[in-house]
Amino acid sequence: MSGALLTALLRVRAAQEGRAQRAARFRHLHIADEPLVVAAYNLAGDPASPLGIVYGTDRERPCFRVAPEPRNRDIRFRLLNTFFSDFVAYVDALPEGDPPQVIAGNQATLDYLFRIGDSVRFLPVGEGVEPETVLGGRHLVRLVERRQRPGAATAVALTRDLAAHWITGQSALEDAALGPLLAWIDPPEGQTGRGAAESAEHTGLPVGPLPKPEWDEKLARLITKFNEARDGATDPKLVSRLGTPVKRMVRDALMESWDDVWRGLDLLVDLPEAPHAQERWAEDSEDWAAWRKYIHVPEARLARKTSARAAVWQLGDREQAQRRVEAQKIVDDPLKFVAAVADGLALSGLVVSADPDRKIVPPGRKNKVSRPLFTLSLERPSPLPLHTEVFWLDRLACQGRIVEMTMSPPRVTIEIAKGTRRTRGEDPTFPRLGREARFTTLDPGQDWRIKLPDADEVWTHSHMVPETQAVADQDSDFVPQLPDGDDA
Amino acid sequence: MSTDEFEARLEAFRGDLPAVRPNARTVAAALDTPDCRRRRILEAASVDKSELARHLGHPIPAAQSPFALRRGNLFESAVKENGDAHLIAELRKQIDLPIPATRHKDLSSSRARTKGLKEMKLRAKETQAALSLLLSEDPYAPNVLDHAVTSLEVGGSTVYLEQDALAHYTGNKLYVVEIKSFPVINNQVDPVKLRPATRQAAVYILSLQQTLARMGHSPEKVATDAVLICPRNYDLTPTSATLDTRQELRGLRRQLDRAASVSELEALLPQGLTLSAADTEHCAEAVEQLPNAYRPACLDSGCELAYYCRSRARDAGETVALGTPVRQAFGPVDMIDDVLAMADSGIAPSRYEQDLAADLIHMQKLYRAAGGGAA
Numbered sequence: 001m002s003g004a005l006l007t008a009l010l011r012v013r014a015a016q017e018g019r020a021q022r023a024a025r026f027r028h029l030h031i032a033d034e035p036l037v038v039a040a041y042n043l044a045g046d047p048a049s050p051l052g053i054v055y056g057t058d059r060e061r062p063c064f065r066v067a068p069e070p071r072n073r074d075i076r077f078r079l080l081n082t083f084f085s086d087f088v089a090y091v092d093a094l095p096e097g098d099p100p101q102v103i104a105g106n107q108a109t110l111d112y113l114f115r116i117g118d119s120v121r122f123l124p125v126g127e128g129v130e131p132e133t134v135l136g137g138r139h140l141v142r143l144v145e146r147r148q149r150p151g152a153a154t155a156v157a158l159t160r161d162l163a164a165h166w167i168t169g170q171s172a173l174e175d176a177a178l179g180p181l182l183a184w185i186d187p188p189e190g191q192t193g194r195g196a197a198e199s200a201e202h203t204g205l206p207v208g209p210l211p212k213p214e215w216d217e218k219l220a221r222l223i224t225k226f227n228e229a230r231d232g233a234t235d236p237k238l239v240s241r242l243g244t245p246v247k248r249m250v251r252d253a254l255m256e257s258w259d260d261v262w263r264g265l266d267l268l269v270d271l272p273e274a275p276h277a278q279e280r281w282a283e284d285s286e287d288w289a290a291w292r293k294y295i296h297v298p299e300a301r302l303a304r305k306t307s308a309r310a311a312v313w314q315l316g317d318r319e320q321a322q323r324r325v326e327a328q329k330i331v332d333d334p335l336k337f338v339a340a341v342a343d344g345l346a347l348s349g350l351v352v353s354a355d356p357d358r359k360i361v362p363p364g365r366k367n368k369v370s371r372p373l374f375t376l377s378l379e380r381p382s383p384l385p386l387h388t389e390v391f392w393l394d395r396l397a398c399q400g401r402i403v404e405m406t407m408s409p410p411r412v413t414i415e416i417a418k419g420t421r422r423t424r425g426e427d428p429t430f431p432r433l434g435r436e437a438r439f440t441t442l443d444p445g446q447d448w449r450i451k452l453p454d455a456d457e458v459w460t461h462s463h464m465v466p467e468t469q470a471v472a473d474q475d476s477d478f479v480p481q482l483p484d485g486d487d488a
Numbered sequence: 489m490s491t492d493e494f495e496a497r498l499e500a501f502r503g504d505l506p507a508v509r510p511n512a513r514t515v516a517a518a519l520d521t522p523d524c525r526r527r528r529i530l531e532a533a534s535v536d537k538s539e540l541a542r543h544l545g546h547p548i549p550a551a552q553s554p555f556a557l558r559r560g561n562l563f564e565s566a567v568k569e570n571g572d573a574h575l576i577a578e579l580r581k582q583i584d585l586p587i588p589a590t591r592h593k594d595l596s597s598s599r600a601r602t603k604g605l606k607e608m609k610l611r612a613k614e615t616q617a618a619l620s621l622l623l624s625e626d627p628y629a630p631n632v633l634d635h636a637v638t639s640l641e642v643g644g645s646t647v648y649l650e651q652d653a654l655a656h657y658t659g660n661k662l663y664v665v666e667i668k669s670f671p672v673i674n675n676q677v678d679p680v681k682l683r684p685a686t687r688q689a690a691v692y693i694l695s696l697q698q699t700l701a702r703m704g705h706s707p708e709k710v711a712t713d714a715v716l717i718c719p720r721n722y723d724l725t726p727t728s729a730t731l732d733t734r735q736e737l738r739g740l741r742r743q744l745d746r747a748a749s750v751s752e753l754e755a756l757l758p759q760g761l762t763l764s765a766a767d768t769e770h771c772a773e774a775v776e777q778l779p780n781a782y783r784p785a786c787l788d789s790g791c792e793l794a795y796y797c798r799s800r801a802r803d804a805g806e807t808v809a810l811g812t813p814v815r816q817a818f819g820p821v822d823m824i825d826d827v828l829a830m831a832d833s834g835i836a837p838s839r840y841e842q843d844l845a846a847d848l849i850h851m852q853k854l855y856r857a858a859g860g861g862a863a
Binding site for chain 2: 004005009016017022023046115119169172173174185213214334
């Protein structure tokens, strides 16, 4: 993870000042026009027995559903059916091309929503299970799963995103709880972050999905009373009437979480959005469109387990996305750039000599190629060693290597080897003399593709891998591989 | 100093605070904080740490919800209902226990109606009797022992442990069975729950090994794999797996060896130190004389003093309260004020930190120029 040294310093500073420090000037996450905010409590010990869920797209109009005895199937499914039917209605009402966005307070709630969806998405419809419940479960799992792809914004755990934008004066482990995290970022008037966070820890209930054990003890008494009163009956009216004390208790607690989640969302929304966040959201949108097309085909199949082939592809895709997001963030955000500099992943300096028209004949080749050369004067000796591949932040396609460096005065010379051609009729731009230029080693990455063997081919019958033309020509070994067509 | 004398000293140190006996969970949890001497001494002296934390003004929240407890019991009875039907089925899958050869014995309550430590001692004896029958290769000996009680030596005292279901004799090996109610969803287990379960299994295995050794049998007869039985997906249908506990066993042995070395603990415990339930300040002073090793992971380690230690670390301005990565980022400079002084002045406390100080001042300048600051 980039930014370790700056993060460490900011934590120390935050602890001393009693207030979180900014780690970003922009929001690196797109927030949809109408995100669905969700907070939920689950019965402790059970994997997916929702006591209560509160959700909605409007802070003033939360939908609150409770299951006073979630271990009873009828009562549980009444809650799940209502929730998922509303969820599907929300998804369907979105304008064409807009993917849904689920906002939860913390990672545990997102994981929990995944489990809720997973627990219903393979069920046969009927016997109290509505078709919307199964469909809604599939949608929900899809959205939460996509979050594993770096940069995806279809499901948000606020703790994670808030902690990426502000550094608190407590440990990363403690940042996983929304209440204390908010206390550091936005403490109440006259309180320090530490004081507010400690009281949020002790007095407040966690945001979900698990309430505190002490709270559970009181709840257990109410649920026992409710069960004795209903005596096995699950009639909706009776359940609603007898379940009022449980409902009231769960509602009071959940509304606290509801407010916290909106407060956290407001903090994020107040930051201006980074330019690349919109671009990543467009990818989410594309993915969502493909999913909708797929899931509405009657014979659509869903796998519980990812196949080896899909897993390889997915892993490569996520690694590529990770590289790209990291590079995009430092392009978009000067504070993220500073974090990269602190970790020795980037440098900035004044261009003291520039030769954008330089052409050379590389060893072992006959044609002249364009190899612009720039020398940067730095404030500190370069943390990047000689021969490091670097990308120019103003235009990431402009890529080169450090070919020379001196410690005093601290200077580096960078030779550009890629991105030197005219594109779309426009001349390439380069760092300019007398200006500040910023370079990074973070590879924004090319399109990632891996060649997998044909799925229908039995491995014993696979074609022999053609032997590579190994060391046939000693000289050519030392020539770096040049991309076709980049030569002048 | 003899062990007895040291025991007396530990007891004097405990003062009028209540004592607790360690159990499998606390023994296993000590593995999380092997370098915390404060915890080791307090545990050796059987101090009720949750009571102590309350005295010190930093009580820890209750550990388990009544719902979770109830589900745990429900699942265990589901596994064992109908004459251990599910248990035997899972054992057959994991360790090839032949069904016709299953003979079950319930050791959950002693025939003599006693309570507390006395009952545990008696049950431990009954377990030993059942084990020696089993190990004598008597063809009619029960080989599925429910709620067996084994013992473990911890820091010179004997801890009695109740096993979920112990031990099945097959292929000349005894297996420890652990029944846990966290779910296996889509063939995956939450690692946060699996880790303590593996450690607890290691504690059971070690105690069974010690029990066998005391009976004159080879501890090799205990399998180092434990059988873990959990509910599958979203209901209470059991599923199982074997857990390799060798790594945990090694750690545990090392830890217990150290815990048992009286001389080492003795050196750590200052002469004449006592805890007192009546005087909070005196109590805190006494605790502070025992060196600790707080880090945020302590909050998740099950140590009852974690919030107290955190508060002291925060008051003192130790960078480790902000996480181990922060503590490591600034080399030997481990106090918040010193780090900031270095970052603001660029002056390093010694020549080894000169580069770091220059980096920090440069970084801070860039950070401010880029629009950084308080939220």
